[in-house]
Amino acid sequence: MIVFDQVEKSYQVAGRAIPALHPTSMTIETGEVFGIVGHSGAGKSTLVRLINKLEPSTGGRILIDDEDITRYSAAELRAFRRKVGMIFQHFNLLSSKTVADNIAFPMKLAGIYSKAEIRSRVDELLARVSLSDHANKYPSQLSGGQKQRVGIARALACRPTILLCDEATSALDPQTTQSVLKLLADINKELGLTIVLITHEMDVVRRVCDRVAVMDAGRVVEMGPVSEVFLHPQHPTTRDFVFESENVDRDELQEDLQKAEGRILRLTFKGESTYKPLLGSVARESGVDFSILSGRIDHIKDTPYGQLTLSLVGGDLEVAMKALEAAEVHVEVVR
Amino acid sequence: MEALMESLMGNVDWAEIGWASWDTLVMVGMSLLFSVLIGLPIGVLLFLTGKRQLLEQPVAYAILSFIVNVLRSVPFIILLIVMIPFTVMLIGTSLGVAGAIPPLVAGGAPFFARLVETSLREVDRGIIEATQAMGANVRQIIFGALLPEALPGIIAGITVTAITLVSYAAMSGVIGGGGLGDLAIRFGYQRFQTDVMVITVALLVIFVQVLQMAGDRLVLYFSRK
Numbered sequence: 001m002i003v004f005d006q007v008e009k010s011y012q013v014a015g016r017a018i019p020a021l022h023p024t025s026m027t028i029e030t031g032e033v034f035g036i037v038g039h040s041g042a043g044k045s046t047l048v049r050l051i052n053k054l055e056p057s058t059g060g061r062i063l064i065d066d067e068d069i070t071r072y073s074a075a076e077l078r079a080f081r082r083k084v085g086m087i088f089q090h091f092n093l094l095s096s097k098t099v100a101d102n103i104a105f106p107m108k109l110a111g112i113y114s115k116a117e118i119r120s121r122v123d124e125l126l127a128r129v130s131l132s133d134h135a136n137k138y139p140s141q142l143s144g145g146q147k148q149r150v151g152i153a154r155a156l157a158c159r160p161t162i163l164l165c166d167e168a169t170s171a172l173d174p175q176t177t178q179s180v181l182k183l184l185a186d187i188n189k190e191l192g193l194t195i196v197l198i199t200h201e202m203d204v205v206r207r208v209c210d211r212v213a214v215m216d217a218g219r220v221v222e223m224g225p226v227s228e229v230f231l232h233p234q235h236p237t238t239r240d241f242v243f244e245s246e247n248v249d250r251d252e253l254q255e256d257l258q259k260a261e262g263r264i265l266r267l268t269f270k271g272e273s274t275y276k277p278l279l280g281s282v283a284r285e286s287g288v289d290f291s292i293l294s295g296r297i298d299h300i301k302d303t304p305y306g307q308l309t310l311s312l313v314g315g316d317l318e319v320a321m322k323a324l325e326a327a328e329v330h331v332e333v334v335r
Numbered sequence: 336m337e338a339l340m341e342s343l344m345g346n347v348d349w350a351e352i353g354w355a356s357w358d359t360l361v362m363v364g365m366s367l368l369f370s371v372l373i374g375l376p377i378g379v380l381l382f383l384t385g386k387r388q389l390l391e392q393p394v395a396y397a398i399l400s401f402i403v404n405v406l407r408s409v410p411f412i413i414l415l416i417v418m419i420p421f422t423v424m425l426i427g428t429s430l431g432v433a434g435a436i437p438p439l440v441a442g443g444a445p446f447f448a449r450l451v452e453t454s455l456r457e458v459d460r461g462i463i464e465a466t467q468a469m470g471a472n473v474r475q476i477i478f479g480a481l482l483p484e485a486l487p488g489i490i491a492g493i494t495v496t497a498i499t500l501v502s503y504a505a506m507s508g509v510i511g512g513g514g515l516g517d518l519a520i521r522f523g524y525q526r527f528q529t530d531v532m533v534i535t536v537a538l539l540v541i542f543v544q545v546l547q548m549a550g551d552r553l554v555l556y557f558s559r560k
Contacts, residue, residue, distance in 0.1 A: 052468055054464060054467060054468060074472075077470075078470040078471070078472060079470065080470075081467075081468060081469065081470035082469065082470040084468070086465065086468040088461055088464075088465060090459075090461055092459065092461035092462050092464065092465035093462075093465075094462060094480060094483065094484060095484060095559045096483040096484050096486060096557075096559055097483070105466075105469065105479070106469040106470070108479070109466075109469050109470060109471045109475050109479060110470065138559040139559070140559055158469075164468075
């Protein structure tokens, strides 16, 4: 468990303290995939670096499994860092070392593993990230996705309990992003490892995270389960991110809504209800006609969801509303 | 043919040329060795104590940087003369091959130190950060990540330093340093034996070419980018 207790961070610039993170309290549970989303400069990079003290905090306490890491001595900190893996946007592999040597590097630095142990662990990890055939290649001979898989194997070498991902998929194409995210999700499930992932893409959060914190200008402005934050965003920044990830042009959407007649509703289906033939039966029972103004149907992690914006005309609106609310559907009246 | 050679290179004593070449090799080799041994740690220290680096130490950096700059800004011909008393104290003579080595090192080491500092700065900061995140201490970061990553740049730096030392070694002939430079000055210049001058310069050119080629090959071999 990672607990932030009034943690803050500021930089001294020309004698003045410039805040990068305003006092923040939050808890990241053991074994969850926790996303931190924000625009560049929002403070998410700083936040994730506080966890392994690549950036020292300037106030508050950071408790990891009940130990305050802000008080660690240099030696304690080095031992602690071995239990926290980290992967990076630009992979940060050593270009002078082969794939196998890159993965072995953190184990060699730890100085507590025998050569045989290192060799068997490297083989195991190479197989886990499907790179066994590339053990003796140099990073420059690999594709971006392969490099990030080496990064993941290296981060896992010393069997960490926490994995920090710093924009790990931002330099990858969409297809590769998907395979790397799947690998992260699998690792989280298999090893029960806590993953803290920062990104500027809501789509990444939607695919793998359990909970998410949205950051803006050095503050966490919204936090909660991904389905909650994603389907019912409250803060303007969160809404921006959700719309961005949906490729929705908000002006266009407003125009469409203005043209539509009658009552406008936004329905949110989650889980099993996504698959139920609800709209047809409601229309029959209440006699309302509906037209779909916009809609999306996708998955949040493993849960299917649908969100439809409808305009309803004619028939008995009351009956329709009741029937919708009776079903496991979240109804929001837009107009 | 022989008559032609005789008329063109009548003054050339090939045995003398051979010895002088060997002396130049020894001077460059020894001074390069010591320049690297002294310059490498100074370069690493310059890098580490620099701004926003691992062991940021503005005062230490300023002092080190000042010494390096002073040694580098003194023209080598002056450095040769200034160093004489120190050289005599260190090895008993300021003449010959041995006497040329201390001033060559005094000129080569700071030069090489700056090249090391530059090539270390070119190592991606992300790699240092990643190594820190693995729990490495400063020594492990230097030897495990920084130096291996900067190796091609450091080898290129050794090549440039070696070539600079070839020309410095030739210059040391002025104060009786020995080697090809000494030959060029005593015979080629003072006795107007143009043929000796041409031969020594040609040999120096070949020497530099070989060094550059060998250096480039090594850089290529160690580059994995």
